[in-house]
Amino acid sequence: xxxxxxxxxxxxxxxxxxxxxxxxxxxxxxxxxxxxxxxxxxxxxxxxxxxxxxxxxxxxxxxxxxxxxxxxxxxxxxxxxxxxxxxxxxxxxxxxxxxxxxxxxxxxxxxxxxxxxxxxxxxxxxxxxxxxxxxxxxxxxxxxxxxxxxxxxxxxxxxxxxxxxxxxxxxxxxxxxxxxxxxxxxxxxxxxxxxxxxxxxxxxxxxxxxxxxxxxxxxxxxxxxxxxxxxxxxxxxxxxxxxxxxxxxxxxxxxxxxxxxxxxxxxxxxxxxxxxxxxxxxxxxxxxxxxxxxxxxxxxxxxxxxxxxxxxxxxxxxxx
Amino acid sequence: xxxxxxxxxxxxxxxxxxxxxxxxxxxxxxxxxxxxxxxxxxxxxxxxxxxxxxxxxxxxxxxxxxxxxxxxxxxxxxxxxxxxxxxxxxxxxxxxxxxxxxxxxxxxxxxxxxxxxxxxxxxxxxxxxxxxxxxxxxxxxxxxxxxxxxxxxxxxxxxxxxxxxxxxxxxxxxxxxxxxxxxxxxxxxxxxxxxxxxxxxxxxxxxxxxxxxxxxxxxxxxxxxxxxxxxxxxxxxxxxxxxxxxxxxxxxxxxxxxxxxxxxxxxxxxxxxxxxxxxxxxxxxxxxxx
Numbered sequence: 076x077x078x079x080x081x082x083x084x085x086x087x088x089x090x091x092x093x094x095x096x097x098x099x100x101x102x103x104x105x106x107x108x109x110x111x112x113x114x115x116x117x118x119x120x121x122x123x124x125x126x127x128x129x130x131x132x133x134x135x136x137x138x139x140x141x142x143x144x145x146x147x148x149x150x151x152x153x154x155x156x157x158x159x160x161x162x163x164x165x166x167x168x169x170x171x172x173x174x175x176x177x178x179x180x181x182x183x184x185x186x187x188x189x190x191x192x193x194x195x196x197x198x199x200x201x202x203x204x205x206x207x208x209x210x211x212x213x214x215x216x217x218x219x220x221x222x223x224x225x226x227x228x229x230x231x232x233x234x235x236x237x238x239x240x241x242x243x244x245x246x247x248x249x250x251x252x253x254x255x256x257x258x259x260x261x262x263x264x265x266x267x268x269x270x271x272x273x274x275x276x277x278x279x280x281x282x283x284x285x286x287x288x289x290x291x292x293x294x295x296x297x298x299x300x301x302x303x304x305x306x307x308x309x310x311x312x313x314x315x316x317x318x319x320x321x322x323x324x325x326x327x328x329x330x331x332x333x334x335x336x337x338x339x340x341x342x343x344x345x346x347x348x349x350x351x352x353x354x355x356x357x358x359x360x361x362x363x364x365x366x367x368x369x370x371x372x373x374x375x376x377x378x379x380x381x382x383x384x385x386x387x388x389x390x391x392x393x394x395x
Numbered sequence: 396x397x398x399x400x401x402x403x404x405x406x407x408x409x410x411x412x413x414x415x416x417x418x419x420x421x422x423x424x425x426x427x428x429x430x431x432x433x434x435x436x437x438x439x440x441x442x443x444x445x446x447x448x449x450x451x452x453x454x455x456x457x458x459x460x461x462x463x464x465x466x467x468x469x470x471x472x473x474x475x476x477x478x479x480x481x482x483x484x485x486x487x488x489x490x491x492x493x494x495x496x497x498x499x500x501x502x503x504x505x506x507x508x509x510x511x512x513x514x515x516x517x518x519x520x521x522x523x524x525x526x527x528x529x530x531x532x533x534x535x536x537x538x539x540x541x542x543x544x545x546x547x548x549x550x551x552x553x554x555x556x557x558x559x560x561x562x563x564x565x566x567x568x569x570x571x572x573x574x575x576x577x578x579x580x581x582x583x584x585x586x587x588x589x590x591x592x593x594x595x596x597x598x599x600x601x602x603x604x605x606x607x608x609x610x611x612x613x614x615x616x617x618x619x620x621x622x623x624x625x626x627x628x629x630x631x632x633x634x635x636x637x638x639x640x641x642x643x644x645x646x647x648x649x650x651x652x653x654x655x656x657x658x659x660x661x662x663x664x665x666x667x668x669x670x671x672x673x674x675x676x677x678x679x680x681x682x683x684x685x
Contacts, residue, residue: 180674192628195624199667326500361507365503368497369501
């Protein structure tokens, strides 16, 4: 932890402060909205990095943890009338439970089969939500969810000022946790398991338990982000299970650079703003983004983050 | 019409279509060790090209030219995608992931291109053959009979190609051991392109057949692709014959599910079956441990 703070805080803290200044400069609620969405994507993509990148588990159910979080918060706050301040954090637990569940069939599988099973799991969750329309609203989803409030301040009516800082706080805590995790003894075990499962097992690591822990930990903040996303937009819908969002977040992860945590965050911001600025181009923007994605991967196979690391002066400590 | 036999018939029709799609997926998987997410858009593009060349609203050159154009253009597109989006990443440390993202990018690119070229209005191909056939007291649409006959015939031809020709043997050699194949002088890159081309051509045929049953949209391949995924898992990726068997099992299962538990729960039931199969047999229903 001390190493982490000494080595990474000097770079991360100024960025955090800069982001904290944004809502004071950008008074337009639309710009703040874009930042909030980018931060939500950043949390989801960087947490996915733990299972997909560091863990080497081809987990394609990650967005369903996000969806489970969204619906958990929606049901708790709207149907059971629990304050969103509690329902959003509670989303972590249901998302972690979903991660544990999807992990069970995955424990014995390898490679491409994991992609297929986790993909199927996500589809199952979607079908479950669609069929339980009494609880979840089915294909119409749940609307008019209660917003966050402090005293008299309603976050839905303050020009997205309050939500901005909640999102930023979540992103900061999530990123710190992820960086700490991947540098901890546990994280080294996860990486060892990915690079050489047989050797890791021979050194006393339980591959099954490691996978389970990796998946559960990567789901926690993803679930919270889902709960926050639903509360912020005041809608929980099955849109979050769509293939489009899955491929968007996956491209953030790969374009940003896996095994970095920071890369996906940078790419989340880049892609969110890029998509938004080209909104007038209609279908053309998707052509441009698709071409850019491939181009980045061709030129920088390690992702955008590798540009930063290749520029930075070499440190004595080994990078992980 | 007897209910049981109509359920069976729709199962066989579905199975035949899934077999065409899933075999293409499995062929690319066994040869290159990658998963092609753009496979679904090949189906839609095949149908669009056949529509463009064949129908009166398009160039009006007749169904045969339409199909030939669909198959040859899609095979070329398959080779092109292999050359530009897959080959540069061979040897990449995260090959599988990198190709997942580049083929996803291809999917996004081609789907939106189709939208730009052909517009959002639904199109449909006329059935390749009109009329109905009376078989065993059942009236069956001739088009469905064609699907049921054509698909196994094509797959049999593919099997014969893989088993009996030099190129087929080379393809199998590449899928078994790339380095050794290279060492005995097999042009591995050419065969990679070949696998992709065949896979795309099969998808195009599936698209042409599907295009007269359902509407042609840029996203028409997505749902069959998910089914083809299930099929590929069910049969065990890596064995072509297992995949074909899996396709008919899934097609039949789907038809039975739609009849007994409804359209709504069918996808859930299929996914659940798939997860259960993988729990018991991680190598797939007909797969072997290698």
